[in-house]
Amino acid sequence: MGRKAFYGAGSQWRNHPIGGMGLTTSYRCLLILIFVFIFKVKIFDNQDINMGNEQVLEIRKLSQKYAYTSIQMHETIARKAGFSGTDHKYLGFFLQRGKLTAGELAELTGLTTGSVTALIDRFEKKGFVKRQADSVDRRKVFIVPDSEKIINLLKPFYQDFQDKTENLIASFSSNEREVIESYLTKALELANQTISKLK
Structure with a gap:
């Protein structure tokens, strides 16, 4: 193919974004096809990115919704169990x-010393815990739970939810459960990091 044939495009193509390169018809067609292919790939790539971003946003929103719904559930259970606010949730720390000590409970709950003292007083009044001096260091006082009484109180409200939650988890494959576990572990780490920064 001669140089003139390769570059001899008409004036109508010379000012066109593609035809202006002066290629023969077959080369122009090939270039157009390549251009269209690249353009489509670019669009699909952008769509994949957008879809990925939308999915991340949707999962984040679902996580927030689950957290808010969980708070509502615990508050509902608290009222049914005769507690105010979310006091009953703090009993879980004793079961675990x-x-x-009051200091350890304050660290776990994030409550102030005064709030923890009032919380312990309410629990003690209901018979869920008792104060007990350390046998070695009498200045150190432990808050000892009546675990059986706590379990008997909360089990009727949580047993059905707990059973259904375990069945739900079991319905996923082993690989899916690993992904769920990984997400929750990392999400907890992130939450704890945020709590530490704000202290």
Whole structure:
């Protein structure tokens, strides 16, 4: 192919974004096809990115909605169990850890020293905990829970939800459960990091 044939495009193509390169018809067609292909790939890539961003946003919104709904559920259970606010949730720390000092409970709950003292007083009045001096250091006082009484109070409200939650988790495949566990673990780490920064 001669140089003139390769570059001899008409004036009508010379000012066109594609034809202006002066290619022969077959090369112009090839270039157009490549251009269209690249353009479509670019659009699909952008769509994938947009869809990915939308999915991330939707999952974040669902996480927030779950957190808000969880708070509502706990508040509803609290009222049914005869508690004000979310006092009953703090009983869970005693079930998990056993006896605690007031300082340890304050650290776990994020409550002030005064609020923790008032919380312990309310629990003690209901018979859920008792104050017990350390056998070695009498200045140190443990808050000892009556675990059986706490479980008997809360089990009727939580057992059905707990069973259904376990069944829901079991319905996912092993790989899916690993993804869920990874997300929740990292989400908890992020939340704890945020709490530490704000202290």
